[in-house]
Amino acid sequence: MTTPQEDLLPATRRALLHRIAVAQAEGRAPSLVAAVVRGGRTVWHGSRTSLDGHAPDENVQYRIGSITKTFTAVLVMRLRDEGLLDLGDPLEKHLPGTGAGEATIAELLAHASGLAAESPAPWWERTPGSLRPELADVLGEQPFLHAAGRRFHYSNPGYTLLGALIEKLRGASWEEVLRREVLEPLGLLRTSGRPQAPHAGGWAVHPWADVMLPEPAEDLGRMAPAGQLWSTTGDLGRFAAFLANGDDRVLSAESLLEMRTPAAPPEDADVMAGYAYCLGMEIRRSGGRLLVGHTGSLPGFLACLTIGVEDDVAAVVLANCTSGPQLSAVGTDLVGIVAEAEPRIPEPWRPLRDIDPSTLECAGQWYWGTYGFALRVTGDGLVALEPLSGSGRRSRFRANGDGTWTGLEGYYAGELLRAVRRPDGTVSHLDIGSFVFTRQPYEEGAPVPGGVDPEGWRGIG
Incomplete structure (x- = not known):
């Protein structure tokens, strides 16, 4: 009997460190942290540069932007699994009077609702949520740009509506429901709606000079379900393990498989890129490897969560800059480094205990x-x-x-x-x-639709 080695080999750890070091240096990020998860646990953590004089560890918070949407989608799927809604229901059935009620819940989850990508001005990511206190302020006078269900068009207001739906059906705030139903059961105690020390500050790096400018960290208010959360590589590593394997206290493996299944009509460019959007998660193919997860960004921060489900490897990458390193590529590479250097050892084959x-x-x-x-x-x-x-x-x-x-x-x-x-x-x-x-091709006597020629199979001549 052999036992898989839980810790990564020194050569693998060095390759991972090299990849994030290149990303931080070439992307000119004030700091960059990353973690790799295998077998449901974090097996590697790395960071480059310092925050307040020390290297950021797995407990330092960064803002994760649109990875928040995956958390919101989990809450919606829980409502579905409890029978409180159906994904095919129009929003109007459960949350009337929004002006966008014709879109179905599945369309909102998959960014196929036809809603606009952003809320009306001013730029919601850099202004207080108090400027948009009502759903009408988020949607504007003409919320739809496309016919519902016809195309993939990423929509932040769509996830604001899903957050309001959660609040209506649960009778509590989106953040309270999230904490009670997801964060606490999964032990994500360093994930929160507002920053908690120790946390990184967000920076804009000048595109043509090695200088920086602090970015504001706004409370997004109504838009929170689309991008509010702060988290750590430690917590996101645990969340990645949950998304891959399920946890019946939160959501079953079967429902998570449904979340990882493409659900939005792809654009031509997306087909060429091997990209599709699912129910709160992105899926793409890279070098023959199928990857799921989500990216995120807000002024001052970039984030990426990447899961290679078949390889049982996930990567989390966080940086505190508005632009710079391409974290999606970094996450893909981190998964690939581990999967190729130390391939997953399959479980031993075992016969069934019983069979009908x-x-x-x-x-x-x-x-x-x-x-x-x-x-x-x-x-x-x-x-x-x-x-x-x-x-x-x-x-x-x-x-x-x-x-x-x-x-x-x-x-x-x-x-x-x-x-x-x-x-x-x-x-x-x-x-x-x-x-x-049938057991044989067009088996004689079998009820094959259209019947089987009584002369049977024959040659030519």
Whole structure:
């Protein structure tokens, strides 16, 4: 038996330090901190330059900007899982009178509502939230720029509406609900709506001279659910572990998988870049690696949370400057450094404790027309349908307890798989949303739609 080494190798740690050192120096950031999470725990922390004479550690707060949206989305998904709303509900059903009620909750989560990107002037990130005390002040006279559901258009006011929805259904402030339902259960005790010492100050670095200017740290008021939070690499590392694996005290792994699934119509440029927006999270492909998470920025601060779910590696990168280092690229590289230098050691294969004979009977090779598929029963209690070759439709299915299974992903997400049996109880074929899968290609005697030619297979001549 072998046990995976929990700590990173010296060469890996040096490569991580080198990457953030280059980012801080070339990006001209007053300070830059980063952490890497693997196996649900922080395995590396690094920082460059100093704050108040000491190197910032995992407990120093930085403002995280739009990573706040992921926290807000978790609260909305909790409301959905409790049956208090449906993602397809129009906002008007639960929060009437906003003037933007035709947008659905899912569209707001996915930035597909058609709402404007920003609130009316003055620039909300550098002015007090007291200037926008009401939702009408955030939305303006013409809140919609596009038809709802037609395109991805990032909208900060959209998340303000989601925050107001949370407050309406919970009967408490957004920040109070967040603390009670997410921060305290997950132990994120250094994440807050207002800065708590020790924290970094925000700076603007002159683009053509090595001098700096302090940035204001405004309370965003109504806009808080879109970007208010302050946090640390320690807390965000724990949050990343939660987003990857779930925690039933807050949100299940299944609901988090839904949050990590693309939900907004992509723009052409996004397709080319391998980018899509999900339900409060971004997803992109880099060098064959699928990454989820979110970036954030407010005047004086940059932030990035990147999760390589398949590699079980996450990276958090924070800096206290308005512009400079490209933290998304840094986060991608930190995940890649660990994943490639020290690949994830898979869990040992173990057989199932028990299996339903009727499920085992369905395992094996099936054909949809002439396309070959394999149905496998996996150790996690799911069944997986995948093509015998190529990159065709594939999905895992969860048992419903009545001899049927529901698709969890891909083309068959939400679709019902059932085994159709003959009068003697043996399996005739599989049915997935009216598609018939048979043991042989166009099997004679099987109820293939359109029938099977009685002369059977033949050659030419």
